[in-house]
Each structure stands twice: as C-alpha cells, then as structure tokens.
Amino acid sequence: MNKKKNLRELLGEDYEDFLAIRNVKWVGPYTVDELLDNCLDNAFPKNPECQSIYVVSKKSWDLRPFAEDCSPLYVGSTTGMVPRFRTRIGDLIADMFGFFQPQSGHHSGGMSLHGYCKQKNTNPKKLYIGWLENCQCVRCAEYFFWDLLSPELNVKRPPKCEEHNRYTI
Numbered sequence: 001m002n003k004k005k006n007l008r009e010l011l012g013e014d015y016e017d018f019l020a021i022r023n024v025k026w027v028g029p030y031t032v033d034e035l036l037d038n039c040l041d042n043a044f045p046k047n048p049e050c051q052s053i054y055v056v057s058k059k060s061w062d063l064r065p066f067a068e069d070c071s072p073l074y075v076g077s078t079t080g081m082v083p084r085f086r087t088r089i090g091d092l093i094a095d096m097f098g099f100f101q102p103q104s105g106h107h108s109g110g111m112s113l114h115g116y117c118k119q120k121n122t123n124p125k126k127l128y129i130g131w132l133e134n135c136q137c138v139r140c141a142e143y144f145f146w147d148l149l150s151p152e153l154n155v156k157r158p159p160k161c162e163e164h165n166r167y168t169i
Helices: 002-021 032-037 085-096 108-120 138-149
Strands: 026-031 053-057 072-077 128-132
Touching (some): 026 032, 032 128, 072 138
Antiparallel strands (some): 026 128, 053 072
16 A cells, blocks of 8 residues: 555656556557458467557557657547447558548548658558557546547547546556
8 A cells, every 4th residue: 555655756747647548558559551461370469359449550569559659640539339449440551542532521530641642652551550559448548649640630628528537447
C-alpha cells in the first residue's frame, strides 16, 4: 500500500494516466504494405473485430506510440459496441488509396490520409498502423491517445466517454 501512495505522490495528477496505460499492449506497427502483403497469412496478427483503437503514423515505434518518435497522423476507432473494427480498418485503407467519392464520404480519416499522401507525394503503403490488442473502454482509449499524441490529421476531437470520468483503457 505504501508503494501505491508513494507512486501517487511522485506522479501527482498524472497518476490516473499512468494507471490507464500501464497494461496497454499495442500490436504493430506495420506498414500498410506489410498488412496487405500478409492478409492471407493466418500467422500474421489480425486486428480485432471490436474493442480497439488504431494509430496511423509516418514512422515506426517501439512498444507504444510516442508523438516525438512516430509522428502520428491519425487516431481512430469505431463507435458503439458493434464488431466493426476490422471493417473500419478496411474502410480506412481503401480511402487512403483514394477509393471513395467526396460527396458520399466513407472514412474521414482515410480521406484525410489520402489528401496528406497526395500533398506530400507519399505512398500510403509506407505509412505505419498499429492497434491496441484489447482495451476496457474504446472511448477512453481513443480520447487518451488522441490527447497524448496530438495526431496531425484528426479534424475533430473524439468524444469523451460518458460512462467514465477518467480513463479506463
């Protein structure tokens, strides 16, 4: 119990943030090219069907993304508890490559990444993507990592979790 008190005193207002991320496990990052090349390989990690968030970045990272290391471009998830996370990643990738119509919209993050790649003359296959293995609350996780990473292309702040007052990733 003394350790917990000492840690709380050392970290101050950052104590809850520490608790929120201490057990988080990221999968990846992989280049979009690696993800596509290994889509039929059952041994290659697949994104979960639900309960996760993803980060798209310019550079790779170790263990978890840090803004100063990976140059984050976009943080996203799915809304609600529907098992659509893997489909959402598919929508993201299709739109990164320009498979959308502006008037019909598909995935705002994918469209933003497509515009970024065109502007920077960067092939979307060279970007990195990683996702959380699991998380207790998608809303808390997305908001926490959006706030921590300040991704370059997220147009809107993700909604805060209505159930939790602090992060419960």
